[in-house]
Amino acid sequence: MKLHVVAVVSLLALAATASAVTYDATNTASNTAGGRRFDQAVGLSYAKQVLSDASTFCWNIFNQRSTAERKPVNAVTLVVEDIGGVAFTSGNGIHLSAQYVGGYSGDVKREVTGVLYHEVAHVWQWNxxxxxxxxxxxxxxxxxxxxxxxxxxxxxxxxxxxxxxxxxxxxxxxxxxxxxxxxxxxxxxxxxxxxxxxxxxxxxxxxxxxxxxxxxxxxxxxx
Incomplete structure (x- = not known):
């Protein structure tokens, strides 16, 4: 029981530090079929929450309990764009393909969530x-x-x-x-x-x- 309490406290501490990082998402492809599907099936508000949740999850996976153990990143951003491929990350910026979102067959919200967890890991991992x-x-x-x-x-x-x-x-x-x-x-x-x-x-x-x-x-x- 004590171990469970310690684990919960640790996660709460990580979540608290997540608030020190800002998260933002924009969709520059809302005039495309994929961009509209993103807005309808995923949405910017949900995407920003995923960026935050995924960051906390990464810090837990990487055992980075304090800011001193992490990359000096103050903001994580997502841009949904009319580009090919799936997604890529440059520095602290994630770029998601609206074309991929538009052409995906299946639960696109779950898929985008998984893609964002992958890309957020690139923001925080060492190379x-x-x-x-x-x-x-x-x-x-x-x-x-x-x-x-x-x-x-x-x-x-x-x-x-x-x-x-x-x-x-x-x-x-x-x-x-x-x-x-x-x-x-x-x-x-x-x-x-x-x-x-x-x-x-x-x-x-x-x-x-x-x-x-x-x-x-x-x-x-x-x-």
Missing amino acids: GQGRANGGLIEGIADFVRLKAGYAPGHWVKPGQGDRWDQGYDVTARFLDYCESLKRGFVAQLNAKMKDGYSDDFFAQILGKNVQQLWSDYKAKYGG
């Missing part, structure tokens, strides 16, 4: 001073989306994939396996990536090199 490979960076962002409960049905199953650093869902599933070996693994890995990057970080945290971990992971799921 090894630019030395970490892109597959790992995207994998960590999708790991955040996975743990938040917004993994879409088309993602690979655990054990699938060709390389540990293939990126996105493949790497997210692998990181989830690593997390199962040591709770807080992703938080420790991200913390190490503040100042640089080496594949040896996996061995430093888990006692096995990343290729051995990948082999163990594949073996566990019959891959």
